[in-house]
Amino acid sequence: MTWAVLPAAGRGTRFGAGRPKQYLEAAGELLIAHALQALFAHPAVQGAVVVLAADDTLWPGWTEYAGRPLLTCTGGASRAASVLAGLQALPADVRADDFVLVHDAARPNLGLADLAALLERGREDPVGAILAAPVRDTLKRAGDDGGIDGTEPRERLWRALTPQLFRRLQLTRALSAAEDAGVEITDEAMAMERQGARPLLVEGSEDNFKITTPADLERFEFVLSRRGA
């Protein structure tokens, strides 16, 4: 069985809505609810710590969701700080070497098959694993004038998604070390890589995209409309 940490303490500045994007709705449900539903669709996910901003007034106060326990804690100024707080708020019976899922509240469209594959293959790996998608577009580096400075090689490049699956203590130590070193960490795997680990890449669907801008929400609403069609 596996617990999850759901970083949900962001402000959604790139989205530009009047509220943090995790509290926007699609098909009548909060985006954070969609993310929780996606996680709890797998029977092995036994509960979640939801990491909230210190000034969050919109959290519905849920103590369980889909019959699984929810805990909350206060996040930090960065996603990495929020994840670290979430790891420290896990129940005491989540052991040091237990695997923990970290999943963005801003990724509401995680598929069960992807989650199952991550759990199955990640738990066999000595380090852990992340969902990711291979880069399939040509990559350009932009100049200050908006022109193309060059084309970047894309061989063996992947886009990191979430969930990311790592052992509680190893991830806690890796994130703490990065924080102590003043290194900006943008995903859990990066913190583990700094420690010399090589987490497994598990290919996931492009549909598990992060809601960052209004166009992403429109895309998610379209996906839901087709699902219900």
Ligand SMILES: Nc1ccn([C@@H]2O[C@H](COP(=O)(O)OP(=O)(O)OP(=O)(O)O)[C@@H](O)[C@H]2O)c(=O)n1
């Ligand atoms: N200090 C932070 C920053 C982000 N997050 C969470 O990390 C996930 C991915 O971050 P991102 O998409 O960047 O969300 P925001 O930080 O809200 O977006 P923005 O950068 O546009 O403000 C989101 O679920 C967000 O709530 C968090 O828990 N704590």
Ligand SMILES: C[C@](O)(CO)[C@H](O)COP(=O)(O)O
């Ligand atoms: C963790 C992540 O979703 C993996 O792609 C991404 O790094 C989050 O970045 P953000 O700028 O905090 O949204």
